Amino acid sequence: MAGDYPEGRGRVSIEAAGIPIEGVSIAGHESFYKLHSLRALLDVGRAPEDVLGFATVCITHGHLDHAAGLAHFASRRLLGALPPPRVLVPSSAQPDFAAWLAASERLEGVPYGIELSGVSPGDRVSLRNDLELRVFPGRHRVATVGYLFVEIRRKLKEEFVGRSGDEIAALRARGVDVLRREEIPLLAYPGDCGVEIFEAAPEILNARVLLLECSFLDPDDVGRARQYQHIHLHDVIQRAGDFRNEAVVLTHFSLRYRPSEIRDALRAIPETLAPRVIPFLA
Secondary structure: HHHHOOOOOEEEEEEEOEEEEEEEEEOOOOEEEEEOOOOOOOOOOOOOHHOOOOOOOOOOOOHHHHHHOOHHHHHHHHHHHOOOOOEEHHHHHHHHHHHHHHHHHHHOOOOOEEEEEOOOOEEEEEEEEEEEEEEEEOOOEEEEEEEEEEEEEEEEOOOHHOHHHHHHHHHOOOOOOOEEEEEEEEEEOOOOOOOOOOHHOOOHOOEEEEEEOOOEOOOOHHHHHHOOOOHHHHHHHHHHHHHHOOOOEEEEEEEEOHHEEEEHHHHHOOOOOOHEEEOOOO
């Protein structure tokens, strides 16, 4: 599929605040993000070969640039003798995703065995002992959820700091809880969203990395962004002081913009935010 992408708008590989992000995101064309360190795939795009190794897939919504490859992904994993993947989708869209997969299974004459789970805002999914996935509300034209990856650390409670290892062991043997839980929001991804996302899910502004769509850049396209519930660069500029993230990765730019035009437009971002902004461009 490499030749299917416009120059400078194809495969992207960046590192944002220590988190590697690889994938493709072109509004209306294809979007997926490989998060190797978090062992998860955000959206599935058209399911190119190199996404098949991900056993956890977090789909934000059903628009085909984000989800068209789901059945192909499940089928190819089955063909490769890989375990059935765990796929998270918005709860209200889960029946439609399930019907789509069932129709594909009938057409192929094989059961994919996919673990398809509907998730809703407020849900928490354990990915491993030190990593949790939280679901927050989306704001788009169809059923949408966002995902927040949270690192879980367990540290000694203040009252036990300085005690010897033997003392700590003795306390634990008596059933004393000597550890406290520390939560670090690592990466937030609201998927496609309108400007209302900042009020609906303010927690995205505290994640170390915010992966934020910014489909429209031209001043004349503000109305278009509102109509289709997408973020406009104007929305980012207007809220520049609200972003507490170490890195804000702007992505999902419309295909109507060339990379040089995108970079030129981003120069309007205030200096208070600009050093932390990373365009998702090749």
